[in-house]
Amino acid sequence: xxxxxxxxxxxxxKEILKGIxxxxxxxxxxAIMGPNGSGKSTLSKVIAGHPQYEVTGGSIEYEVNxxxxxxxxxxxxxxxxxxxxxAFQYPVEIPGVSSSVFLRAAFNxxxxxxxxxxxxxxxxxxxxxxxxxxxxxxxxFIDRPVNVDFSGGEKKRNEIVQMAVLNPRLAVLDxxxxxxxxxxxxxVAEGVNKLRRKDNAVLLITHYQRLLQFIQPDFxxxxxxxxxxxxxxxxxxLEVESRGYDWLIK
Amino acid sequence: MSDVIKQKENxxxxxxxxxxxxxxxxxxxxxxxxxxxxxxxxxxxxxxxxRLKAFRHWLQMQEPxxxxxxxxxxxxxxxxxxxxxxxxxxxxxxxxxxxEELVKTFDRLGIPLxxxxxxxxxxxxxxxxxxxxxxTHQGELAKLGIIxxxxxxxxxxxxxxxxxxxxxxxxxxxxxxxxxxxxxxxDGSFCYIPQGVRCPxxxxxxxxxxxxxxxxxxxxxxxxxxxxxxxxLEGCTAPIRDTNQLHAAVVELVALDNxxxxxSTVQNWYSGDKEGRGGIYNFVTKRGKCKGANSKISWTQVExxxxxxxxxxxxxxxxxxxxxxxxxxALTNNHMxxxxxxxxxxxGKNTKSTIVSKGIxxxxxxxxxxxxxxxxxxxxxxxxxxQCDSMLVGNNCSANTFPYxxxxxxxxxxxxxxxxxxxxxEQMFYLRSRGLDLEESISxxxxxxxxxxxxxxPLEFSVEAVKLLEMKLEGSIG
Numbered sequence: 203x204x205x206x207x208x209x210x211x212x213x214x215x216k217e218i219l220k221g222i223x224x225x226x227x228x229x230x231x232x233a234i235m236g237p238n239g240s241g242k243s244t245l246s247k248v249i250a251g252h253p254q255y256e257v258t259g260g261s262i263e264y265e266v267n268x269x270x271x272x273x274x275x276x277x278x279x280x281x282x283x284x285x286x287x288x289a290f291q292y293p294v295e296i297p298g299v300s301s302s303v304f305l306r307a308a309f310n311x312x313x314x315x316x317x318x319x320x321x322x323x324x325x326x327x328x329x330x331x332x333x334x335x336x337x338x339x340x341x342x343f344i345d346r347p348v349n350v351d352f353s354g355g356e357k358k359r360n361e362i363v364q365m366a367v368l369n370p371r372l373a374v375l376d377x378x379x380x381x382x383x384x385x386x387x388x389x390v391a392e393g394v395n396k397l398r399r400k401d402n403a404v405l406l407i408t409h410y411q412r413l414l415q416f417i418q419p420d421f422x423x424x425x426x427x428x429x430x431x432x433x434x435x436x437x438x439x440l441e442v443e444s445r446g447y448d449w450l451i452k
Numbered sequence: 453m454s455d456v457i458k459q460k461e462n463x464x465x466x467x468x469x470x471x472x473x474x475x476x477x478x479x480x481x482x483x484x485x486x487x488x489x490x491x492x493x494x495x496x497x498x499x500x501x502x503r504l505k506a507f508r509h510w511l512q513m514q515e516p517x518x519x520x521x522x523x524x525x526x527x528x529x530x531x532x533x534x535x536x537x538x539x540x541x542x543x544x545x546x547x548x549x550x551x552e553e554l555v556k557t558f559d560r561l562g563i564p565l566x567x568x569x570x571x572x573x574x575x576x577x578x579x580x581x582x583x584x585x586x587x588t589h590q591g592e593l594a595k596l597g598i599i600x601x602x603x604x605x606x607x608x609x610x611x612x613x614x615x616x617x618x619x620x621x622x623x624x625x626x627x628x629x630x631x632x633x634x635x636x637x638x639d640g641s642f643c644y645i646p647q648g649v650r651c652p653x654x655x656x657x658x659x660x661x662x663x664x665x666x667x668x669x670x671x672x673x674x675x676x677x678x679x680x681x682x683x684x685l686e687g688c689t690a691p692i693r694d695t696n697q698l699h700a701a702v703v704e705l706v707a708l709d710n711x712x713x714x715x716s717t718v719q720n721w722y723s724g725d726k727e728g729r730g731g732i733y734n735f736v737t738k739r740g741k742c743k744g745a746n747s748k749i750s751w752t753q754v755e756x757x758x759x760x761x762x763x764x765x766x767x768x769x770x771x772x773x774x775x776x777x778x779x780x781x782a783l784t785n786n787h788m789x790x791x792x793x794x795x796x797x798x799x800g801k802n803t804k805s806t807i808v809s810k811g812i813x814x815x816x817x818x819x820x821x822x823x824x825x826x827x828x829x830x831x832x833x834x835x836x837x838x839q840c841d842s843m844l845v846g847n848n849c850s851a852n853t854f855p856y857x858x859x860x861x862x863x864x865x866x867x868x869x870x871x872x873x874x875x876x877x878e879q880m881f882y883l884r885s886r887g888l889d890l891e892e893s894i895s896x897x898x899x900x901x902x903x904x905x906x907x908x909x910p911l912e913f914s915v916e917a918v919k920l921l922e923m924k925l926e927g928s929i930g
Binding site: 251277278281364368 | 878882893899901
């Protein structure tokens with residue numbers, strides 16, 4: 203589904219990713235771990251198409267619905283409409299715009315692109331409430347401006363509500379676990395697990411292995427200084443937890 | 453048409469010029485100019501006298517120097533004070549007799565005047581340079597006793613009302629531009645809503661500046677008698693020109709006992725090019741008087757055009773329990789300047805005012821909110837709430853808030869909130885990463901920011917307003 207080849211990227215002239223190679227197949231969950239500053243968030247933003255990051259080399263091939271797409275040549279909104287989703291580490295506030303208005307606009311933009319029928323406000327309201335229940339979000343969030351006056355945990359949970367609504371094929375979760383207490387983390391993990399299917403994939407970016415107790419990854423990759431230095435099964439996460447990163451980066 | 457003009461017209465689709473022969477007396481301002489304007493309009497003697505008094509007063513006045521922006525000197529002798537399109541039929545008895553070229557112009561502006569294509573639910577007075585070319589739905593309104601006509605007609609046909617109210621809210625001595633307007637005002641609209649009548653149509657005036665080097669000095673007067681209601685809309689556009697043009701209007705509103713006037717403006721005068729050449733100087737005095745008890749006046753404005761906008765639609769809250777409201781969105785881009793806000797003067801008991809101001813500034817523009825809340829000693833229990841928010845797009849623009857609060861009654865409650873935010877790359881990326889394209893994302897952010905103001909506009913207007921702001925901002929965010 204996703205083939206990243208020798209990806210180099212940076213910001214303001216500083217190279218951060220120094221040759222990333224990564225293959226993700228449909229149905230898989232991959233976790234990327236690494237110390238602060240290793241390039242984890244940069245990778246997630248480059249996949250989603252953040253305009254401030256400059257790609258200086260390599261390629262990302264994204265295969266969806268029997269189409270092979272050159273992801274790097276696409277605008278961020280087009281990537282989203284082709285099924286790429288990024289759960290933000292720091293979700294952004296949109297004052298005056300309610301979640302229901304925002305998400306219906308996004309949902310219908312994706313429907314339009316994929317040739318599906320758009321949803322009217324009444325049906326969408328019902329659909330959105332179902333997804334909110336899945337993440338145990340209070341229903342009054344539906345009319346509140348997006349992320350404004352949300353607690354840190356609520357913002358993170360709201361990201362997963364959005365993921366549930368937009369139903370992506372490739373979801374990148376950028377440190378969704380940071381700032382969550384253990385109960386919220388369980389709710390978020392359960393939500394993500396319920397959304398797992400054979401035809402979609404998840405890339406979890408995390409600093410700790412805590413989240414990986416609840417969402418079992420198929421592969422764990424260690425990112426250090428802009429490169430993946432080790433890839434193994436889920437047991438690698440536990441090893442990192444007990445031994446730290448130092449032994450991997452000598 | 454040159455490619456440059458074509459390019460500019462893509463950015464400002466109202467920037468075309470109508471080629472029509474005009475009756476345009478020479479430039480310059482003196483008593484003869486005023487006599488000439490008055491004669492052209494076949495005005496009675498008292499009107500001329502009033503104009504001349506205003507002019508003599510104006511000669512003693514100085515141009516105000518207190519705003520925090522500068523503009524090139526205005527040579528008042530280098531302006532045409534009257535320009536009227538020459539029509540085959542000089543005073544068309546009905547709209548079907550209006551010159552075709554003019555009808556076409558208003559069609560192109562989206563203001564159809566012909567019987568078949570008229571906007572439903574809206575009566576329009578169409579003003580072209582110095583004259584009103586026609587007013588729709590007059591017959592229907594007259595059945596209810598509502599008078600809706602051009603100011604020139606009102607002076608002739610309803611002199612008692614005009615004499616009683618003209619200058620009663622904005623006296624001819626009020627300020628430099630109001631005095632100038634009182635001397636040379638050309639056309640505008642006159643609305644009179646009789647006692648107990650709820651006006652079933654939106655009344656509106658569309659102002660079009662067409663003629664070059666001509667000042668437009670419109671004058672509008674709206675009177676709502678006891679227990680009446682009216683909603684009035686105003687729209688304005690002008691052709692693209694490299695020189696600045698002066699627009700100095702005066703609008704007066706009078707609301708008597710239990711009456712309500714809603715006044716909405718979408719101002720889209722030509723704002724100059726990317727380098728700041730040309731555009732309209734929009735120096736306007738708008739004021740309403742809540743004269744009666746329990747009366748209500750609300751100003752809603754979307755200011756998206758003009759090189760410089762300098763205006764403070766105000767409410768004098770004279771009647772007990774009267775209510776004044778001001779909702780404003782001012783958008784400035786390129787080198788535009790806006791210094792706008794309101795004055796709420798509380799005189800009556802338990803008077804209330806609400807101010808919601810949203811300023812959006814991008815490129816090299818300056819956007820200031822300036823507002824006065826004044827509570828007089830008589831205004832027991834007066835209340836005011838003000839909210840002034842600014843949004844900056846990019847790093848070269850600026851926003852200022854100048855709230856003036858004068859409270860002379862200790863039972864009053866005055867609240868002021870202000871904020872400044874930035875539309876930033878992160879917000880745009882967040883929305884786009886959810887599948888919304890550039891335009892949809894800007895539209896959502898602007899809609900959210902201006903929501904409290906847009907919801908005060910009549911529906912069709914609010915849709916237009918959103919589109920207008922999006923169009924203006926598209927080039928600035930990305």
